[in-house]
Amino acid sequence: MKLAIEQLTRRFDGIDALIDVSCTVKAGEILAIAGPNGSGKTTLLDIVTGLTEADRGDIFLGDKRLIGKRPEHIAALGVARSFQIARLFHGLTVLENLIMADATEREGLMSAVLRGEGVAEKRARERAMEHLEYLGMAAYRDTAAAKLSAGQMRRVELGRLLMQERAQLLLLDEPTASLDPEMTQIAVKVIEGLRSKGKAIVLVEHNLDVVHYIADRVMVLDQGRKMADGKPSEVFQDLEIQAIFLGGGGNSHASHR
Amino acid sequence: MTSFTVQLLMNSMITGSVYALVAIGFALTYNIGGFFNMAHGAVFLLGAYGGYVALHVLQFGLPLAVLVSAAAAGLAGIVAHSAVFRRLALSEAPSTVFFISSLGILIAVEGTVATGFGYETIVFMPGPSPSSTFFGARVTDIQVYILALSFALLLALVVFFHMTNIGKQIRAVADDRELAKAVGISVNGVMFWVFVLGSMLAGVAGLFVGMEHTIRPGSGMVAVLWAMVASIMGGVGSFIGPVVGAFLLGFIENLAVTVFPSEWKATVVFSILILFFFLRPVGLFGVRR
Amino acid sequence: MTDYLMHLAIVIGIYATLAQGLNLLLGYTGIISVMQASLYGVGAYISALMASQAGVSFPLAFASASIGAALTGFIVGAAITRLQGDYLALVTFGLAVIFYDVFNNWLTVTKGPMGIPGIPAAFETKEAWLVFVAALAVAALLLVRRIDGSPYGRLLRAVRDDEILASVLGRSTQRTKTTVFTLSAFLAGAAGSVYAHYITFIDPTSFTAMESVSLLTMVIIGGMASPVGPILGAGFVVLVAESLRFAGLPDATAAPLRQVLFGLLIIVAMLFRPQGLMGRYRLSK
Numbered sequence: 001m002k003l004a005i006e007q008l009t010r011r012f013d014g015i016d017a018l019i020d021v022s023c024t025v026k027a028g029e030i031l032a033i034a035g036p037n038g039s040g041k042t043t044l045l046d047i048v049t050g051l052t053e054a055d056r057g058d059i060f061l062g063d064k065r066l067i068g069k070r071p072e073h074i075a076a077l078g079v080a081r082s083f084q085i086a087r088l089f090h091g092l093t094v095l096e097n098l099i100m101a102d103a104t105e106r107e108g109l110m111s112a113v114l115r116g117e118g119v120a121e122k123r124a125r126e127r128a129m130e131h132l133e134y135l136g137m138a139a140y141r142d143t144a145a146a147k148l149s150a151g152q153m154r155r156v157e158l159g160r161l162l163m164q165e166r167a168q169l170l171l172l173d174e175p176t177a178s179l180d181p182e183m184t185q186i187a188v189k190v191i192e193g194l195r196s197k198g199k200a201i202v203l204v205e206h207n208l209d210v211v212h213y214i215a216d217r218v219m220v221l222d223q224g225r226k227m228a229d230g231k232p233s234e235v236f237q238d239l240e241i242q243a244i245f246l247g248g249g250g251n252s253h254a255s256h257r
Numbered sequence: 258m259t260s261f262t263v264q265l266l267m268n269s270m271i272t273g274s275v276y277a278l279v280a281i282g283f284a285l286t287y288n289i290g291g292f293f294n295m296a297h298g299a300v301f302l303l304g305a306y307g308g309y310v311a312l313h314v315l316q317f318g319l320p321l322a323v324l325v326s327a328a329a330a331g332l333a334g335i336v337a338h339s340a341v342f343r344r345l346a347l348s349e350a351p352s353t354v355f356f357i358s359s360l361g362i363l364i365a366v367e368g369t370v371a372t373g374f375g376y377e378t379i380v381f382m383p384g385p386s387p388s389s390t391f392f393g394a395r396v397t398d399i400q401v402y403i404l405a406l407s408f409a410l411l412l413a414l415v416v417f418f419h420m421t422n423i424g425k426q427i428r429a430v431a432d433d434r435e436l437a438k439a440v441g442i443s444v445n446g447v448m449f450w451v452f453v454l455g456s457m458l459a460g461v462a463g464l465f466v467g468m469e470h471t472i473r474p475g476s477g478m479v480a481v482l483w484a485m486v487a488s489i490m491g492g493v494g495s496f497i498g499p500v501v502g503a504f505l506l507g508f509i510e511n512l513a514v515t516v517f518p519s520e521w522k523a524t525v526v527f528s529i530l531i532l533f534f535f536l537r538p539v540g541l542f543g544v545r546r
Numbered sequence: 547m548t549d550y551l552m553h554l555a556i557v558i559g560i561y562a563t564l565a566q567g568l569n570l571l572l573g574y575t576g577i578i579s580v581m582q583a584s585l586y587g588v589g590a591y592i593s594a595l596m597a598s599q600a601g602v603s604f605p606l607a608f609a610s611a612s613i614g615a616a617l618t619g620f621i622v623g624a625a626i627t628r629l630q631g632d633y634l635a636l637v638t639f640g641l642a643v644i645f646y647d648v649f650n651n652w653l654t655v656t657k658g659p660m661g662i663p664g665i666p667a668a669f670e671t672k673e674a675w676l677v678f679v680a681a682l683a684v685a686a687l688l689l690v691r692r693i694d695g696s697p698y699g700r701l702l703r704a705v706r707d708d709e710i711l712a713s714v715l716g717r718s719t720q721r722t723k724t725t726v727f728t729l730s731a732f733l734a735g736a737a738g739s740v741y742a743h744y745i746t747f748i749d750p751t752s753f754t755a756m757e758s759v760s761l762l763t764m765v766i767i768g769g770m771a772s773p774v775g776p777i778l779g780a781g782f783v784v785l786v787a788e789s790l791r792f793a794g795l796p797d798a799t800a801a802p803l804r805q806v807l808f809g810l811l812i813i814v815a816m817l818f819r820p821q822g823l824m825g826r827y828r829l830s831k
Contacts, residue, residue, distance in 0.1 A: 092703055352631065
């Protein structure tokens with residue numbers, strides 16, 4: 001399914017977080033969003049997932065409008081995301097964290113009281129274990145998430161994305177942060193695998209090597225404005241764009257205010 | 258203005274000024290410590306009963322009783338901060354743990370006071386107080402005293418926040434905690450002063466409530482709930498908000514008793530609080546974040 | 547003597563049922579509610595009024611009380627669970643005051659501070675009472691244990707840990723919290739009905755915010771998110787309170803001292819053992 005973002009605008013306390021940002025991502029495509037800190041990348045993901053309201057603009061996934069919907073409804077339409085700082089249920093085990101990414105219909109109070117463990121629950125656990133083994137986390141299945149290192153949490157987050165098979169749009173906020181080079185390669189493989197399954201992927205990424213390697217297109221944000229959108233090889237040729245990354249943002253050409 | 262209106266406004270000013278004294282500390286603790294401090298009701302209670310002992314056991318005059326109230330409450334605030342809240346802050350406990358602990362302090366102090374004085378209602382000022390008439394409204398001498406001293410304290414607080422080093426630090430931390438830390442302000446040090454000052458003001462308010470109405474061990478919880486309503490109506494995150502909220506609450510309360518039977522006062526006040534939670538959760542002076 | 551011990555066991559059983567409901571709220575879902583005693587009161591008043599005014603039999607009054615309290619819990623829960631964390635706790639405080647006002651001031655129905663005397667006892671003997679209350683407490687225990695190990699329990703713990711993440715994973719946190727609120731109110735209503743018919747007299751002082759704080763003490767001391775925690779907590783709190791009376795203190799001193807003790811227990815637990823006696827879960831960020 002195709003994601004279309006139209007003229008998205010959001011201000012916080014008089015500061016522009018996003019100004020008139022539009023972009024699209026097709027199924028089976030990876031759009032990387034790059035830009036200095038505070039350029040509005042995470043705000044964009046927060047608005048798409050319904051965690052932050054937009055002041056103006058519109059968002060469509062396929063023919064479904066996302067703006068104005070609650071996070072759980074947006075999730076139900078097939079949107080999955082990861083967070084800049086890996087976010088897990090700290091009191092749940094690694095295995096439980098993965099299963100939480102699976103279908104929700106087993107979680108009724110009545111079925112808890114009346115029925116035993118169902119087939120679907122068992123199936124979910126098997127799938128979760130497969131992913132944990134692939135990510136080298138099988139030994140930690142019963143460890144509370146709070147006890148994991150940052151890198152391990154990141155792996156569990158990847159596992160959670162793999163569990164969300166029904167999701168059509170994945171929003172990944174720096175999935176390779178705090179991963180060692182070996183794990184970074186695995187993460188890149190995971191993301192490529194998800195693309196090949198026809199998912200639309202938005203990737204916020206600081207590691208420009210990863211962006212060059214994996215992204216089909218890159219959108220550059222600076223101070224809430226869209227500065228460029230195109231193939232990574234072409235976009236990063238642009239001297240003005242290079243200046244944004246070298247100068248850490250706040251360049252004169254971006255400051256119309 | 259009719260004498261009814263003058264009387265209503267006058268009563269609202271008196272009630273509101275006392276609530277403001279309680280609300281300031283409650284709101285500041287929330288702003289800086291990030292938790293709703295139910296123990297604020299405990300220091301209120303200790304101020305009230307301290308004042309009672311000063312007036313009736315030690316036979317002190319009113320000015321000295323005010324000092325005793327402030328000292329008792331301030332001291333209790335220091336103990337609560339250093340024995341409980343500072344430790345929790347050092348172990349980076351979540352706000353829920355702060356909240357439950359402060360509830361523990363409140364009921365422990367309530368029990369302590371009840372052990373000494375019983376659960377009965379205590380009257381500080383038996384007999385009618387001499388009064389004068391002001392534009393057709395009756396005002397007792399005690400009320401004049403409460404009003405004058407409350408306003409003097411509120412004014413002193415404004416001066417304190419703007420002129421003294423500690424006051425400026427408190428404002429800086431309340432405004433932007435991380436920024437204040439970055440420029441070398443100790444949040445725990447500031448918290449200490451918030452507890453001292455907030456508790457002293459609440460303690461004096463306790464004495465005032467005892468003088469104007471009555472006090473019982475349950476008054477501590479009532480006081481902190483009133484402070485919470487005032488803070489949330491005005492906006493718990495702002496400086497002027499809780500004070501404005503307190504006067505608004507005083508007005509609503511005095512208006513309510515002219516419309517509804519007085520035993521439903523608490524219901525009216527809390528219904529308004531709950532409405533506020535849904536209609537404007539950041540309060541009148543809050544900022545949407 | 548055995549009569550007295552059986553009385554204590556019955557009281558512990560009533561509190562254990564009540565605390566079990568609060569355990570679902572606080573321990574599993576992370577909701578601090580200071581109005582659990584109010585819902586307990588709703589159950590007690592419904593049952594007392596039906597039995598003493600309309601002559602309804604105990605089973606019907608008991609069922610009506612549980613369902614009536616659950617309905618109240620559902621309405622309250624649906625209204626307030628969109629608030630988060632400490633704000634929610636403050637609103638339950640306000641509601642506890644409002645409920646108390648209603649019990650105390652709605653004279654035509656509740657008789658106000660006079661209370662409702664002469665509620666027909668459901669059972670003749672202490673033995674029968676003990677069996678019934680024990681069955682109720684065990685049923686509540688089994689219910690919570692069943693939830694504990696189920697996908698539903700996992701959902702509750704997930705909502706407790708991180709509401710935002712739960713919503714991004716497609717869970718309606720508000721609906722989840724409302725269901726738990728309703729369920730815990732159901733248990734509170736059942737306990738309230740039993741209390742009314744056991745003591746045969748109720749008045750508003752049993753249903754204050756302070757009573758709710760005692761319940762919080764039970765859950766915190768017993769251990770949050772542990773099915774047996776509330777039973778231990780209820781037993782501990784009731785026995786500590788009784789031992790003060792055994793120490794020969796008159797009621798006028800024992801009551802406030804008990805309060806001091808509960809307060810200190812809460813503080814000490816929060817400082818040194820936030821997970822309680824049995825709890826696996828400690829409140830954390």
